[in-house]
Amino acid sequence: xxxxxxxxxxxxxxxxxxxxxxxxxxxxxxxxxxxxxxxxxxxxxxxxxxxxxxxxxxxxxxxxxxxxxxxxxxxxxxxxxxxxxxxxxxxxxxxxxxxxxxxxxxxxxxxxxxxxxxxxxxxxxxxxxxxxxxxxxxxxxxxxxxxxxxxxxxxxxxxxxxxxxxxxxxxxxxxxxxxxxxxxxxxxxxxxxxxxxxxxxxxxxxxxxxxxxxxxxxxxxxxxxxxxxxxxxxxxxxxxxxxxxxxxxxxxxxxxxxxxxxxxxxxxxxxxxxxxxxxxxxxxxxxxxxxxxxxxxxxxxxxxxxxxxxxxxxxxxxxxxxxxxxxxxxxxxxxxxxxxxxxxxxxxxxxxx
Amino acid sequence: xxxxxxxxxxxxxxxxxxxxxxxxxxxxxxxxxxxxxxxxxxxxxxxxxxxxxxxxxxxxxxxxxxxxxxxxxxxxxxxxxxxxxxxxxxxxxxxxxxxxxxxxxxxxxxxxxxxxxxxxxxxxxxxxxxxxxxxxxxxxxxxxxxxxxxxxxxxxxxxxxxxxxxxxxxxxxxxxxxxxxxxxxxxxxxxxxxxxxxxxxxxxxxxxxxxxxxxxxxxxxxxxxxxxxxxxxxxxxxxxxxxxxxxxxxxxxxxxxxxxxxxxxxxxxxxxxxxxxxxxxxxxxxxxxxxxxxxxxxxxxxxxxxxxxxxxxxxxxxxxxxxxxxxxxxxxxxxxxxxxxxxxxxxxxxxxx
DNA sequence: TTGTAGGCGTTATCAC
DNA sequence: GTGATAACGCCTACAA
Numbered sequence: 001x002x003x004x005x006x007x008x009x010x011x012x013x014x015x016x017x018x019x020x021x022x023x024x025x026x027x028x029x030x031x032x033x034x035x036x037x038x039x040x041x042x043x044x045x046x047x048x049x050x051x052x053x054x055x056x057x058x059x060x061x062x063x064x065x066x067x068x069x070x071x072x073x074x075x076x077x078x079x080x081x082x083x084x085x086x087x088x089x090x091x092x093x094x095x096x097x098x099x100x101x102x103x104x105x106x107x108x109x110x111x112x113x114x115x116x117x118x119x120x121x122x123x124x125x126x127x128x129x130x131x132x133x134x135x136x137x138x139x140x141x142x143x144x145x146x147x148x149x150x151x152x153x154x155x156x157x158x159x160x161x162x163x164x165x166x167x168x169x170x171x172x173x174x175x176x177x178x179x180x181x182x183x184x185x186x187x188x189x190x191x192x193x194x195x196x197x198x199x200x201x202x203x204x205x206x207x208x209x210x211x212x213x214x215x216x217x218x219x220x221x222x223x224x225x226x227x228x229x230x231x232x233x234x235x236x237x238x239x240x241x242x243x244x245x246x247x248x249x250x251x252x253x254x255x256x257x258x259x260x261x262x263x264x265x266x267x268x269x270x271x272x273x274x275x276x277x278x279x280x281x282x283x284x285x286x287x288x289x290x291x292x293x294x295x296x297x298x299x300x301x302x303x304x305x306x307x308x309x310x311x312x313x314x315x316x317x318x319x320x321x322x323x324x325x326x327x328x329x330x331x332x333x334x335x336x337x338x339x340x341x342x343x344x345x346x347x348x349x350x351x352x353x
Numbered sequence: 354x355x356x357x358x359x360x361x362x363x364x365x366x367x368x369x370x371x372x373x374x375x376x377x378x379x380x381x382x383x384x385x386x387x388x389x390x391x392x393x394x395x396x397x398x399x400x401x402x403x404x405x406x407x408x409x410x411x412x413x414x415x416x417x418x419x420x421x422x423x424x425x426x427x428x429x430x431x432x433x434x435x436x437x438x439x440x441x442x443x444x445x446x447x448x449x450x451x452x453x454x455x456x457x458x459x460x461x462x463x464x465x466x467x468x469x470x471x472x473x474x475x476x477x478x479x480x481x482x483x484x485x486x487x488x489x490x491x492x493x494x495x496x497x498x499x500x501x502x503x504x505x506x507x508x509x510x511x512x513x514x515x516x517x518x519x520x521x522x523x524x525x526x527x528x529x530x531x532x533x534x535x536x537x538x539x540x541x542x543x544x545x546x547x548x549x550x551x552x553x554x555x556x557x558x559x560x561x562x563x564x565x566x567x568x569x570x571x572x573x574x575x576x577x578x579x580x581x582x583x584x585x586x587x588x589x590x591x592x593x594x595x596x597x598x599x600x601x602x603x604x605x606x607x608x609x610x611x612x613x614x615x616x617x618x619x620x621x622x623x624x625x626x627x628x629x630x631x632x633x634x635x636x637x638x639x640x641x642x643x644x645x646x647x648x649x650x651x652x653x654x655x656x657x658x659x660x661x662x663x664x665x666x667x668x669x670x671x672x673x674x675x676x677x678x679x680x681x682x683x684x685x686x687x688x689x690x691x692x693x694x695x696x697x698x699x700x701x702x703x704x705x706x
Numbered sequence: 707t708t709g710t711a712g713g714c715g716t717t718a719t720c721a722c
Numbered sequence: 723g724t725g726a727t728a729a730c731g732c733c734t735a736c737a738a
Binding site for chain 1: 723
Binding site: 012013014024025028029032056057059060061062063064065066 | 714715716717718
């Protein structure tokens with residue numbers, strides 16, 4: 001008589017085997033489909049599978065061999081629009097390559113981030129994608145390098161997505177986008193419109209790779225055009241709307257000479273816009289405003305925001321693709337994704353004096 | 354001599370045991386910390402753990418007993434703001450309860466959704482959270498009910514987050530928010546402002562639980578105030594900005610009597626706003642506009658959008674909390690989260706005739 | 707306090 | 723084509 005699994009218990013290959021009168025090995029072969037099995041046997045097994053509503057145990061499979069078919073991505077939080085798009089890309093590519101996706105949020109805490117990497121090593125994730133700019137702090141970079149080596153040793157791969165490489169001796173895959181180039185192009189655009197006094201509102205602490213790159217592009221453009229620079233960094237540590245609002249108010253209180261504002265992100269720009277409007281300043285007639293990221297919000301602002309486009313979804317896809325299909329023994333990989341200016345309505349010529 | 358694991362291989366408890374001169378069991382006990390071990394032994398073991406850079410194998414642990422400590426959430430996509438917030442809540446609560454989070458996207462495809470539920474059963478996820486409104490299609494509901502039973506049998510739990518229960522005999526946890534109540538309150542608000550001809554722009558096919566609920570609230574408010582209703586549903590199947598834009602253009606082409614528009618979502622409202630502005634209509638002077646969801650976008654529109662607030666993050670948290678800490682043998686659970694009107698600047702009295 | 711034996715569900719290996 | 727058997731790495735009895 002076919003063995004009936006205890007009700008309320010999950011059936012196993014053994015149950016299927018018993019129920020279809022074959023060995024567990026044969027059941028495994030039918031399911032894997034990578035080994036010759038007679039058509040008749042296959043049919044019997046499949047019937048039992050359906051009747052028992054059997055599904056394989058992924059943990060057991062991973063243990064026996066085969067690996068976990070899992071990719072992890074670690075992100076500050078899921079609600080930042082840019083993060084969400086990267087996540088979307090990661091999930092998409094992971095699914096396309098037959099992998100499942102683990103998500104974790106670090107809320108920007110480096111210690112938590114390293115903890116999570118450790119957790120992912122326990123989980124045997126095939127790739128660990130770290131999303132978002134990170135700190136350049138020395139001890140942090142060292143610990144991350146060590147984590148990269150540990151992952152490498154267990155056949156996994158650390159991927160840095162949207163931040164610079166750790167060093168050439170760290171086994172990691174890096175997929176960046178061109179913060180500096182985009183900021184350079186945007187600044188040049190403003191200069192070409194006639195602006196000579198541009199305020200850069202870069203929220204966040206120094207040493208943060210993303211803002212640093214953008215600021216560098218801003219500076220380089222000034223140098224290239226032989227222009228003095230009036231950069232205005234704020235002490236805010238977040239990239240949110242509120243910090244853009246506050247920074248603009250402070251700026252307006254102490255300096256009204258600038259004719260354009262370059263906000264470090266679109267979200268910051270949305271806060272800037274509110275402050276400008278409250279001060280009775282029109283955009284772009286009185287002051288031009290540009291952002292960075294080109295998230296959907298950019299088109300919802302009034303006026304629609306001129307900004308730098310970054311293909312975040314592609315960033316995520318590339319990260320997974322490279323991590324999973326890299327050349328054997330290629331120690332480090334590095335890809336740079338281009339960015340470009342999207343001209344909308346928030347920037348124009350400076351007001352005539 | 355202590356056994357050195359082959360370089361490039363992951364160390365196991367055995368390696369740690371050999372390296373510290375104790376048995377594998379003792380290592381396990383030290384790591385679990387739930388069993389008395391002499392201080393000296395513990396120290397030796399921990400030292401070996403550090404030296405070998407050992408981490409436990411989560412798959413093996415799950416297999417031996419203990420379970421996977423994993424929660425899955427399935428969502429249309431990660432970039433919709435509402436979805437992102439629910440995901441944030443799910444991840445947050447999962448982490449708080451010591452679980453890891455698997456994400457999958459279904460892109461609104463019911464078949465894919467059921468496939469994913471199956472995958473999660475293989476993964477032994479402790480809870481499977483289905484996020485977002487779903488179709489009321491009979492065969493779909495039946496298959497989902499069957500999936501719920503299958504999950505229940507393996508000790509897991511299906512959670513419906515933001516959609517109505519499958520039926521009282523399905524072992525599932527449901528966490529909804531009050532679509533009908535919020536729409537009722539908002540419609541009443543518009544009526545109290547003096548509006549008598551309100552267009553409801555509900556993108557999406559009939560049978561979609563979220564829109565249906567909102568439309569029901571819209572209708573009930575009209576009934577309660579003894580007002581005839583002029584509902585306008587569009588044929589668009591998406592909830593995006595574009596569908597709001599198109600729907601509004603069609604609406605304007607055939608009917609200009611309405612004095613207010615109730616958009617099914619904030620994102621739809623953003624498209625409506627563009628179309629209105631293009632037509633030279635001022636908001637709220639010429640026509641009032643309200644939305645639903647209260648995503649950050651609502652505050653970035655000009656004028657800031659009057660809308661219905663939904664605490665999506667709490668929705669996600671509640672989903673996980675209930676799934677993990679339910680009473681034993683409670684077949685079905687049902688929670689409703691409240692919604693409320695947020696008054697901003699996009700709705701006012703109708704223009705005097 | 708510590709060690710030994712067996713099992714979790716699957717797949718790889720080796721026989722038949 | 724099919725079936726036993728031994729891993730995989732951990733944990734929970736049961737002994738000592």
